Amino acid sequence: MNKDAKIYVAGHRGLVGSAIWNNLRRKGYTNLVGRTHQELDLLDAVAVREFFDKEEPQYVFLAAAYVGGIVANNRFRADFIYRNLGIQQNIIGESYRHRVSKLMFLGSTCIYPRDARQPMREEELLTAPLEYTNEPYAIAKIAGLKMCESFNLQYGTNYIAVMPTNLYGPNDNFDLERSHVLPAMIRKIYLADRLLRHDEEAVRTDLSIRPVEGIDGSASFDDILSLLKRYGITADKVSLWGTGRPMREFLWSEEMADACVYIMEHVDFDDLRDETNEVRNCHINIGRCLRIPHGALRLRRYVSPRDSRDPQLPYQHWHRGGNLHSRFGFADSKEHRLRGPYRVRLLQTGRHDAQTDGCKQAPCLRLEASDRHNHRCTNVSGLVSPEIGICVPAFIYRTKSK
Numbered sequence: 569m570n571k572d573a574k575i576y577v578a579g580h581r582g583l584v585g586s587a588i589w590n591n592l593r594r595k596g597y598t599n600l601v602g603r604t605h606q607e608l609d610l611l612d613a614v615a616v617r618e619f620f621d622k623e624e625p626q627y628v629f630l631a632a633a634y635v636g637g638i639v640a641n642n643r644f645r646a647d648f649i650y651r652n653l654g655i656q657q658n659i660i661g662e663s664y665r666h667r668v669s670k671l672m673f674l675g676s677t678c679i680y681p682r683d684a685r686q687p688m689r690e691e692e693l694l695t696a697p698l699e700y701t702n703e704p705y706a707i708a709k710i711a712g713l714k715m716c717e718s719f720n721l722q723y724g725t726n727y728i729a730v731m732p733t734n735l736y737g738p739n740d741n742f743d744l745e746r747s748h749v750l751p752a753m754i755r756k757i758y759l760a761d762r763l764l765r766h767d768e769e770a771v772r773t774d775l776s777i778r779p780v781e782g783i784d785g786s787a788s789f790d791d792i793l794s795l796l797k798r799y800g801i802t803a804d805k806v807s808l809w810g811t812g813r814p815m816r817e818f819l820w821s822e823e824m825a826d827a828c829v830y831i832m833e834h835v836d837f838d839d840l841r842d843e844t845n846e847v848r849n850c851h852i853n854i855g856r857c858l859r860i861p862h863g864a865l866r867l868r869r870y871v872s873p874r875d876s877r878d879p880q881l882p883y884q885h886w887h888r889g890g891n892l893h894s895r896f897g898f899a900d901s902k903e904h905r906l907r908g909p910y911r912v913r914l915l916q917t918g919r920h921d922a923q924t925d926g927c928k929q930a931p932c933l934r935l936e937a938s939d940r941h942n943h944r945c946t947n948v949s950g951l952v953s954p955e956i957g958i959c960v961p962a963f964i965y966r967t968k969s970k
Contacts, residue, residue: 569597569627569670569833576601576625578610578659579632584674584732586739587825588629595829601625610655620662627832628671630659630712636746638809641702643745652708660715664725671727672832673716675709677853678702679731690849713851720837721847728835730828733855737821744780744799749809750818756806759796763803771796819855827854 569575575592579585580602592600601623608619610632634651641648656673663671680688681696693713698706709731716727736750744752755774762770771792772785783795793802800807831852840850 571596572599573597573626573669574599574601574623575627575629576623577629577631578602578655579630581739582631582633582635583735583737583740583821584633584824585629585631587737587821588631588828591822591825591829610658611651613658613661616658616662617665620666624666626669628659628663628668629828629832630656630671630673632659633674635705635741635748636743637748637752638701640746641705642700645704648702649704649708652705653711656708656712656715660712660719660727663727664719664723669726670832670836671716671725672828673712673727673729674828675713675729675731675851676706677731677733677855678706679710679713687855688853690851690853693849693851717847717850720841720850726837728831728837728840729851730831731851731853732819732824732828733853734816734818735821735824736818740821742778744778749816753806753808756799756801756808759801760803760806763793763796763801817855824854 575597577585577589577592577600580589580600581604585602589600589602603619609615632655634648634655636644636648660671660673677688678699680692680698682699683696684692693710713729713731716725716729719725720727734749736748740751741747742751742755744755747755755778759771759774762774768789772789774785775783775787775792776785780795780799783791785792787795796802835852837850840852841847
């Protein structure tokens with residue numbers, strides 16, 4: 569992307585969009601366009617078309633969505649599927665009509681089955697039932713992912729879909745009815761602490777800023793106490809949603825933005841698709857750092873079949889993953905860690921005599937992965953088949969700093 573290219577960030581005031589907006593500004597992009605919900609209703613197809621007619625953006629980050637936590641997803645099921653489908657359809661459709669050079673659609677890892685294998689890989693999509701409580705939202709996000717993929721296949725567009733894991737950071741939503749996990753926990757603990765300290769004024773001030781179920785700080789204190797109790801907030805304890813047994817990883821929104829902007833700058837749809845008739849799972853998971861045991865990795869689709877035959881190819885490529893919800897990762901036998909996003913560089917080619925997946929005497933590549941903290945892993949990746957690309961485990965043998 570050129571620094572002066574016009575970039576539309578849909579949802580630029582939200583948790584995701586604001587992080588991307590700020591990241592773009594820090595990297596020198598100057599021609600950014602955003603609209604608040606009051607200025608542009610993304611469910612209004614006519615208004616969205618008029619906006620694209622006027623602004624004609626060259627790049628689009630589709631970070632706008634109707635979002636919320638577990639309670640809201642389960643309670644407002646129709647809203648979550650209807651509104652998100654409408655937003656996605658309007659923006660992706662106008663991006664195609666106005667010949668946008670590249671679009672990034674931001675989804676969520678809730679698209680994966682409830683009992684998906686860990687760490688979750690892109691191939692887990694549509695392999696088992698979804699979590700019931702947020703099924704409508706997940707289906708809407710799957711539809712957005714598939715819409716991008718289908719436009720790419722039918723019309724030759726360059727639309728990338730990324731699926732960040734559980735996010736937290738500035739501009740998150742603290743509405744107890746619709747908030748994500750961490751904001752809800754923080755607000756519950758704060759309110760319970762104020763009740764414990766008999767600080768009625770602080771409780772009223774909080775509810776005046778963010779009313780819950782229509783009740784604000786002007787209500788009687790008995791009504792306020794009854795409301796908070798329904799949400800598990802008392803002076804004696806804080807009750808949280810769920811059993812406490814599931815484990816989650818959380819990703820700082822600014823690190824997510826780093827990955828998104830990097831992908832937008834360096835990754836195209838053709839880098840992600842298989843050379844097969846059935847193209848699917850071309851989205852990219854974005855999560856936090858994960859320690860991965862030595863020898864447990866598999867690399868695929870680094871090099872296209874035609875590239876794998878050229879030992880002189882100066883190959884540099886974005887590597888998908890390295891995080892909790894990612895297809896790939898890097899770590900050495902001592903469990904040193906790299907934090908994504910990664911840049912992968914071809915260091916050396918050669919031949920290998922071993923047999924893997926029916927491939928004998930296949931080219932052998934040595935790759936180097938470096939993260940944004942300038943840590944580097946050098947690994948010996950195995951065999952490249954002209955038919956299936958790189959297909960064997962990667963063995964990490966050195967970790968050092970540049």
